[in-house]
Amino acid sequence: MDFATTPLAAMAGSAGLQTYVVIMLALVAVMTIMDVIHKKSAKYFFEDSKKAEAKVKAGIAAGSKNCSVGFEDGRYREVSGGEKMGAAVGVVLNEVAVSGEFDSTKPLRRFVHILTMYGTILLSAATIIIAFSGTGETVSLAWNLGALMLFVGSWWFWFVYKVDVMSEGNSWTDIDLRRDMFSLSLMAVSTTALGWSIWGGAVWEILAMLAGISLFGGVYWSKFAHMFFKPFAAYDKRIKKLSGALDNLPHETRFDKSGAVVAQQRDRHSMELLKDAPMNMGLGIKREGPNHY
Amino acid sequence: MGIKTIVEDNIDILVAGAGLGGTGTAYEARHWGRDKKIVIAEKANINRSGAVAQGLYAINCYMGTRWGENNPEDHVRYARIDLMGMVREDLLFDMARHVDSAVHKFEEWGLPLMRNEKTGAYQREGRWQIMIHGESYKPIVAEAATKNADKTYNRVMITHLLMDESGRNRVGGAIGFNVRTGNCHVFKSKTVVVGAGGASNIYKPRSVGEGAGRVWYAPWSSGSAYALMINAGAKMTQMENRIVLARFKDGYGPVGAYFLHLKTYTQNAYGEEYESKHFPALQKMVGKEYLDMEASHRTHRPIPTCLRNHAIIQEVAAGRGPIHMVTMHAFQDPHLEEVGWENFLGMTVGQAVLWAATDLDPKYQNPELTTSEPYVMGSHATGCGAWCSGPADVSPPEYQWGYNRMMSIEGLFGAGDAVGGTPHAFSSGSFTEGRISGKSACQYIDDGKAEGIVVSDSQIEKRKAEIFKPLETYQVGRNEIVAGTVSPSYLLPHPGLQRLQKIMDEYCGGVTVNYMTNDKLLNIGLQKLKIMEEDLEKVGAEDTHQLMRAWELKHRHRTSECVMQHTLFRKETRWPGYYYRGDAMKLDDKNWHCLTVSRRDPETGEYTLEKAPLYHLVGDMEDKALADMKKSEKKPAKKAAKAK
Amino acid sequence: MPTFVYMTRCDGCGYCVDICPSDIMHIDKKYRRAYNIEPSMCWECYSCVKACPHHAIDARGYADFAPLGHSVRTIRDEEAGTIAWRVTFRDGRVKNFLSPITTVPWGTGIPDFRNEPEPTEAERNSQLLSFEPKYIRMDDGDIATLKSQNLEMKEGVYY
């Protein structure tokens, strides 16, 4: 396999390839919009953020007044414009760039996800560049590398980290088209791209095109559309954390942010038994992964 | 069918169901059997399985001999009166003399047991209960078990015991399937300890929609322990002794800490004390020996739980409901308020949710109390379960045939809900019983009793076909209909469960008939259960999850049948407030001061029922205050003298 | 209060699927996120809620008897050894709780018997269990017997 060239080279800048790329992009856009309209998800986000804002206002006004056990003072606060910007940047740097939303106890799962995501991005971006501004060594390298990363990530995921395999105990041979359309499409795109790149030929070409159609054309039915609201969800989560809305989660802990014991909690009757307890108990049942069967 | 069969061979001790009882077994068996092969088969994930999945806020059985609080025999006497005399006192004494050693270990393992600041002893909730922050009770005991077992199979539901075919009435292992992979699992084992828990949801619950999940005992308590043993032909005892609980309405929040620690009390809708007015008539039904208000008032002797239920049932029937728990005084104390809430958050979160949802703050409003649908289990305030051998140094010959906690089938042991006649074991007592069984199983093997067990392939194949039949039934039958859940040729588990619940409710003394039944109703009910058994051959399952539900239903059905048989056999009303035999409304000590023992013939499905004698622990064990009181009575009645 | 899962919080990691004692948390085929497949078999035991690393699971009181608009949420922190609860009433009142879930680092106090001295033959043939008699009373006292307690087992009617 030659990383310096791609099977697309012959079509670089051609109208055919450009049309294909445009159609794929349009499919994603249209289907995502259809999904948003159909599900009224934008409306949901809007209403939800209004609700959270109202809760923060009320919370600030009430302080601990409505709270008869424990404390609420200082839980809620206004989030400044600067902080909102910061949150947005944080989302891009953390959740978007390095899949920071993944549970930190399973770093490999997160790695596989990053591999898949960057593979997809590299492969798609390189394709667009080749279609519109012609090919070259760098862009070809990116294309091949993207395909390879996606290949490794998507197949690894399929055999090991797919939750149906990991926690549901299904065999990896268990395929449900609706459930697995997205994962299978990713595997198909990367496999056919690599196959095409290595062996060339019309058969691989057609397969690669079809794989692309199933990935982008299936947006409405697969969970691809869902990808687009992940950053919004991550942003929403950050803002709620800053404002203290916190999805109604409890905020009281044994330690403050610096790791020091909170006297108010230590002296609480229920916490008597932890007065002189170690600071870190380690992990209990969370030591083990979610595959008990 | 292409179903994989995984065989685990040469097991010494198989734990079938690892709740509080089963974990105790796996842990203790390792001490006595260092090189024995100990294997756990658990239907769910051992870290959160069984009745203690959400944690507990109290350990309800702790003697405190260490602090000079109680002796084992005190607990026996307490359980005896609470169950209207019907308990296995040898087993109870045995459990009580060991239970503290389990609790002291729990503390070492990190289970937060509250301490009384003044005395340094464990914080008492009541005479037998100590208070804990037990959110992680189950993960902690699970680790003790898995650390000492050779292998833990999670998500494996045991459907049948395997029997020795060498001509002895002996167990040879167990078989079941993995709820996730759908594989068949065969365990060939020298001994089996059944710890598969009690039965919820065999009676129609008060809430029948989503709320059906908020039953008092866990919805996954499917009576498997009973069905496994009954189907194998083990003798059962006291299966008529179901329990009805007076609990906070709808959420079923526990009341122990409220009554005992927070000192809340009940009253009727008009703010009146109501119990005492029902007691004179009740005393006529059960006799003064069982309901002696004065003795209960002046001594530690409790008024039996069922009789207090009876007062609630009567008061509500008289039109003065609902019954309220008066919390408003206790909750003014901020510490007690915290205890009241944490009690729920620690073991019945649903009650806290319900109060939040209905804006009910017990500080300002007294919540309602009601009596639940009946449950069948043997570790709380009732003693359903298998007929087990007792300890050699305590039990009379009728109660003893070799190994402590061994059933009427050789090599088959039990713990917790599975063991009959031992109410008031609760979490700690169940764990203790598990430990006892673990040691006994090792002794049984060491004595060479488990040699030459034969489990043929044909036995395994027969069971395997049976286990997976519901999947086949569904797949084939599904072609008959367009869509939906209604089919003329198969029955899905959920509607099946609803039928069972309706039968039990209406014919065997459920909540909608105010716990009333009689011989006629029971006979009709038994007929209906027979027909239902035919339909259970046609239960269908769409996937392995439903296959589990299908087997839970079959286990519940078998348990119900046994309950119905026992209820019919005991022709008296022994526990008013748990259920009533309309054709025999009185407690009848002349004919029924005995334990009931049944056996279902695995070949014919016929039940034989018999009476077993009741032995009591007597001697220097009576409550001093009670004894003094009896002595000071001018003319002691003959019976009262006997009770000393 | 059967559980439900927030679409924007769940990442399909499977911890809830793994832990649910009722086997009712499963992955939705389309969204590859978890949901409760059988609410009428949910005990609201919160096992899944506590296990979810993203606090994506919440509970809504059973429709049979619980009005909408409340919330009872929790954070179980194994490293700190605590569980925190926040109860929000329908009318907005709030109560916060914090309690311990372990007093020693997890698993450290539990013996592995394979590393402990073997029991003696006399212990085997006695009524004693492991760590007994010491752990019964935490002193030199022995296990209770009929004799030590001055008792006998008698057939008949006693109350």
Ligand SMILES: Cc1cc2nc3c(=O)[nH]c(=O)nc-3n(C[C@H](O)[C@H](O)[C@H](O)COP(=O)(O)OP(=O)(O)OC[C@H]3O[C@@H](n4cnc5c(N)ncnc54)[C@H](O)[C@@H]3O)c2cc1C
């Ligand atoms: C709401 C509530 C409050 C309680 N409060 C207290 C309290 O405050 N203090 C106290 O001491 N006790 C309390 N108890 C009682 C205590 O929980 C029980 O007594 C104890 O758990 C019984 O132990 P067990 O081993 O018999 O059953 P469980 O602990 O229920 O264990 C049964 C096990 O068997 C498994 N199983 C079931 N069927 C199968 C099968 N077919 N194959 C394989 N595995 C199977 C289950 O998954 C489970 O793990 C309470 C119980 C409830 C429900």
Ligand code: SF4
């Ligand atoms: S544990 Fe939480 S994040 Fe993971 S699958 Fe379940 S709901 Fe989703």
Ligand code: SF4
């Ligand atoms: S609350 Fe309990 S029963 Fe309900 S889904 Fe979660 S783990 Fe399962």
